[in-house]
Amino acid sequence: MKLYTYFRSSAAYRVRIALRLKGIDAEMLPIHLVKNGGMQLQADYRAINPEGLVPTLTDEGQNLSQSLSIIEYLDETHPTPALLPNNALDRAWVRSLALAIACDIHPLNNLRVLRYLTGELKVSEDDKNTWYKHWCVEGLQSIEKILANDTRVGQFCYGDTPSLADCCLIPQLYNAQRFKVDLTNMPTLQRIQANCLALPAFALAAPEQQADAE
Amino acid sequence: MKLYTYFRSSAAYRVRIALRLKGIDAEMLPIHLVKNGGMQLQADYRAINPEGLVPTLTDEGQNLSQSLSIIEYLDETHPTPALLPNNALDRAWVRSLALAIACDIHPLNNLRVLRYLTGELKVSEDDKNTWYKHWCVEGLQSIEKILANDTRVGQFCYGDTPSLADCCLIPQLYNAQRFKVDLTNMPTLQRIQANCLALPAFALAAPEQQADAE
Numbered sequence A, B: 001m002k003l004y005t006y007f008r009s010s011a012a013y014r015v016r017i018a019l020r021l022k023g024i025d026a027e028m029l030p031i032h033l034v035k036n037g038g039m040q041l042q043a044d045y046r047a048i049n050p051e052g053l054v055p056t057l058t059d060e061g062q063n064l065s066q067s068l069s070i071i072e073y074l075d076e077t078h079p080t081p082a083l084l085p086n087n088a089l090d091r092a093w094v095r096s097l098a099l100a101i102a103c104d105i106h107p108l109n110n111l112r113v114l115r116y117l118t119g120e121l122k123v124s125e126d127d128k129n130t131w132y133k134h135w136c137v138e139g140l141q142s143i144e145k146i147l148a149n150d151t152r153v154g155q156f157c158y159g160d161t162p163s164l165a166d167c168c169l170i171p172q173l174y175n176a177q178r179f180k181v182d183l184t185n186m187p188t189l190q191r192i193q194a195n196c197l198a199l200p201a202f203a204l205a206a207p208e209q210q211a212d213a214e
Helices: A010-022 A067-077 A088-104 A111-118 A125-148 A164-178 A187-197 A200-205 B010-022 B067-077 B088-104 B111-118 B125-148 B164-178 B187-197 B200-205
Strands: A002-005 A027-030 A056-059 A062-065 B002-005 B027-030 B056-059 B062-065
Touching: A002 A010, A010 A067, A010 A164, A010 A200, A056 A067, A062 A067, A062 B088, A067 A088, A067 A164, A067 B088, A088 A125, A088 A164, A088 B062, A088 B067, A088 B088, A111 A125, A125 A164, A125 A187, A164 A187, A187 A200, B002 B010, B010 B067, B010 B164, B010 B200, B056 B067, B062 B067, B067 B088, B067 B164, B088 B125, B088 B164, B111 B125, B125 B164, B125 B187, B164 B187, B187 B200
Parallel strands: A002 A027, B002 B027
Antiparallel strands: A002 A056, A056 A062, B002 B056, B056 B062
């Protein structure tokens, strides 16, 4: 198994956590998102991932894109430890947490979008940072509210073992802290973050631990 | 089963298609996204959906958010007709198509984001429309390229029966055409769209067919 990754990519970070949780030793192939105008946009990578986005997981001769789809695939093909609950209502809940991050926070704040704001739209650095914080804080506060009021929450988003939701939450919190988003009014997220980062799977998947880290 | 919906919401439209394909007669509860500053942001709806987004599906006394999670739930609890393939690699592929729309196109182009651009960032109407088209065209062209080169494509995105990918594609194409995005260089998408709209499940889920349509 091979993973095309970039150390700072939230989406790649999600998959790195899942691989570690599953104990899968995938080969890491760095795709630099900044150098040379972005290696992900070049023809050879586009042949693997037509969207020009990381990550891509290569397995069984096929190139799989989209981090959430990749994690579902890993969970189906390597069922232990499970990253989704064993009943439909709870699975829906865990998936909805992951999607609240993957659809409602991260797409607004990733590199290509921030570049479009300051490039094509000539938005100032200050306004760009306000944009970042706006969507990040709004999204994370909603998730804090959901988690703070749900008895399914344990040491992690769902009970006492990590799930797909934690695979998405930790990279988003990492990203938020890099942009100096204040998490003090999000005690549940902070508690879950501390519990996750105490596990080697999460710690070793962190950007700083990657071979391509700068 | 109840669905909190808005006729023009792409995400609600996805779920309406899935409900129709499954033959589930859910009660539709309209949440107007524009009137009164947005009914979705008011406290009574926030109690049901803390993110303040549509859709929400209520089933078994629980409120489920996030359209893709809801469709996976419907597929698990009402397995026929299946909206996902029966093998892991193809499931990953269908999910990746759905996520390419749900994560990489729609979040950049929905109402709250367009409002932020013209409001907080004082972006002109022209620049807002260019932004819309940029992400929409870039995303749809990638999907066209993926589908045009994959033998798994049939009458629909995956073979000859509709899947989760079609549930996402049709609302996105509807949205694109509303914003006058040119689809002439996307023949595969156009062909799949025609095949979908010929089915009552897709036709009856369309915005114009909803009780809250204006």
